[in-house]
Amino acid sequence: MKYVVRRILALIITMIMVSFLAFAAFHIISGDPARAILGMNATEKQLAILRQEMGLDKPFLVQYINWLFGFFTGNLGVSYSYRQPVAALIMPKLKVTLLMVLISFVIIIICSLPLGLRAAQKSGGRLDWLRTTIVQLCMAVPAFFLSILVSYIFGIIFKFFTPGDFPKIEKDLAGAVRYLFFAAVCIAIPRIAMAVRMLKSTIIEEMEKDYVRTAISRGNDRAEVLKKHVLKNSLVPTITFLGQTMAEIVGGSIVVEQVFGVPGMGRFLVASISNRDYPVVEALVVILAFWVILSGTLADLINQKIDPRLKLGGRA
Amino acid sequence: MKKHKWNGYLIAGVIITTIIVLWILIGRFYTPYPPTKMSAAKLQGPSLAHLFGTDKFGRDIFSRVMQGSGTTLFIAALTIVIGAGIGTIVGAMTGYFGGIVDEVLMRLNDALTAFPSILLALVIISILGPGKYNVIIALGIVFIPSYARMMRTAFASQREVNYIISARLMGASSPRILMMHMLPNTMHVLLPALTIGFNNAVLAEASMSFLGIGVTPPDVSMGYMLSEAQGMFRSAPWYALSVGGVIALLVFGISLIGEGMQKMNKEVD
């Protein structure tokens, strides 16, 4: 229990650090949010009025503390670009991205576990090199290129979905899921390849350990040993990997959302950075950071349940 | 003395990579056409005169790929030198000394990891401006945390090993222990990770170009060309295919080396 408390505390500290870093970054970055809104013809007077309206005339630390205070009282501020509460603006985007990430995660698990096991079993076989090659190639394709290919082939040629026409989740959930499925595949493919590679090497490593060799040499069935011991012991690195995957597919979604025109968080983040819409960026950064840390923490906690011997200090 | 035996992956990887590196080196001195030379022969398909065809400005794609893969190789290589270099130092400090240094640096490391890397890159580029060298710095910084965490584990695992303890008792200084005794023993972890990092750097550079924060002309990189090519997928498919093919080959060669090294380590153990 103490361990859980410690992890949660670490999570909060890291998030505060992330939010501060993000805030500081915006103050170094070039481009003035007031000018971003008022454009080329802005006068100093107009700029001054707007800066005051947005609270940008206050010192940096005051702005940050105001923001932090707002955050803890559930007020994420008002978007510069849309004059709407940030929370209301990002909720719909959050839903879309979460759905996409979820689909992607399911695809990764469904595909990589059987493929990885198979690859491990057949390791050293005649076609081993071919498997490795395919896995490596899947990892070598840039995400945006894959996205273009997929939307071209499945969207334009086969018409499985209509690129550029993402239905609203509330109105047409099935349609949204179908659309997101293809985007999710693009996120999933490189991760599946990595998972297969990781599973293969973990299982092989385990198989070569003394206890397994002993067990097999004592006449136990190979498959039985695999099931009973090896898989169980491969579980810990697998769950760690899945934790990382959870964290990374959110980052991977940024580019994919751009190509597919999915109105999710990543695309909104990029747009808000160029609009210098800091309240929105700040909120998104904190959410993303929370997601990343949460994934790692969850994986560690699950691992500890599986194998209580693991005493994980901090984030190992 | 254990013997390192070369395996098929390593050989294939080294061959592919050597050929590409040679090709890139030739590109430093000779390309069939000047890579930025524009001509009226725009968007021509592959022919004997232009092996990979021409781009939207009538430039020879083959020559540009020769030059561009050089830039990409350069960016990716320097990125992992920065990322792995600083990552190793941080990992060594935290893994070896532990305590408060460990706590502080790892928290900072966590914060950096949790910070969306694309945002980190955008911020750094927007402070430093675009261009080849700034892309390297940005990516280098983005890559530090993962190496730091990995190397921390690698160093920490050796801290209580007998010969390190005895070295310490014999009065060897910490830097000496870190450099001479511990670092060589982390290589089996670090080297394969370098190859993975290299490939991630190539892909990250491509994503940066796609988002418009990559290299700027007259420099050209594979990511830059690929993001240009994907907008012409229908009218000039050869452009995307030839650039994509060379990227895949580059990444592929390096990952084979990584795969081979891992296999070799296992055989040694």
Add this chain to the structure above:
Amino acid sequence: MKKRILAGILAASMVGALLTGCGKGASQGTEAAPAQGTEEAAEAAPAAETQEEDATERAQANEIVIGIAQDLDQSLDPHYAVAAGTKEVMFNVFEGLVKYDSNGDTIPAVASEVEVSDDGLVYTFTLRDGVKFHNGDTVDLDDVIYSIQRCKDDPKVNPQTSTGLQCIASLEKDGDNKLVMTLTEPNTELMSLLTLAIIPADYDQQDTAPVGTGPYKYVSRTAQESVELEKFADYWGTPANIDKVTYKINEKAEGLIMGLESGALDLVSHLSSTQVAELNKDNFNIEQGTMNLVQALYLNNEVAPFDNELVRQALCYAIDRQGILDMAFDGYGFLIGSNVFPAFTKYFDDSLTNYYTLETPEAGKEKAKELLAEAGYPDGFDMTITVPSNYTPHCDTAEVIAEQLKEVGINATLNKVEWETWVSDTYAGRNFQSTVIGLTADPLTARSLLERFTTGQRVEDEEGNRGNNFINYNNEEYDALFEQAIKTYDDEEQTKIYKEMEKNLTEHAASVYIQDMADMVAVRKGLTGLTFYPLYVLDVSTLKWE
């Protein structure tokens, strides 16, 4: 493994099929699904077929979907909005006392009639009967006075508009439907300024729920996704044809092209010739207009070596503009020689277009080398061209220029920056050597195009503002001409002076003026009535499905 991967892909597509299956059941009328089953039927046909189905469906519902590259401004208030993209959309929602027709002339709108006194000091506007706001209220004189007064006094209004309106001395009601406007001095550009939107007095939600009098009314927006407009039934003039207009936002041009191809979009403007080449011409008509902007390699006249007129002229000679058009725009575009675009016929002086063009590009290069030698740069120099990275045409232009300048020994590197950085550092901060950008006229007056190069716009005023002379052009003769122009009330005379000013810019090579870019609009077959304006707008009210 290969088999396995194949199996994996099959499994994945089965999941996909399953999903599409569900989609078919749950969503009414999603037309993408049926196409799947018959995909082998014909190679080319399915694409066209489903596209047509999508489009027919929309045609029957009398709706269109337009793709745009940028989201609208934070404020939809017509007096505060600044982005060209926002005005392009809101052109359909708002009108002034007068509005532009497709020639760029002003025609009566909310006012049915205008009378001008002989001395040009008193304007009498007759309010059109029964003009309604989108909220159902009838427009009265108070609304009109409020709108004009607000544009004149509110510090948040575009300074080019408010400065222009300062000549208004008084606004008075004469009866219920006449407005008498008295000026302190005649102003030939007043009518252009009075295209300013008439909005209801004391309505405080223009920012988020704009209300105007135009043929379309604003319905809703979703950040970074879409904007919806609806036909206004009580419009006073020729009613619009299309009932519902949806603008979909996709910041990636590839995304817009994909949307057209897939049938999600019916119309996208501001495409380049390269992008148009990606489209299947069976489904689209490509209409060509002009962007109505001045694209130039703007040179910072205060920074070496461009503080030297000879160097600037050398650049004008060295840069082969037709070459740029051929190389980066497939030959489309209209060459210009000064800071006015051709569609603005009243002020455009075609004799300047080829001022620096010699018989051959090579002769130009020779001349440039001579001038460079004379200026003290016989071996050329290094320079930086700053370009906003989100504008591909400008980036392409800069790339071609850099290549052309190599031949005269000038080594140009590109500095691609984000748009926001460009606005604050390059434009407002004037921290640049040269930049490629397109300048528009807003309002559509010669003054808004030419005043920006005067000393008044170069140096700081008492409030600390630096005006729009971002290239730091500094020419006394030019300043004198401008003073003369704004004091001249005879239209013909004034036009002549403005043309003198254009000539001055050309002769002193203020910048390297390149072109007004071609505006390619992809319009789905069956959709007609696209009208081009000499402004950056898209008039939806004339569009219709056949």
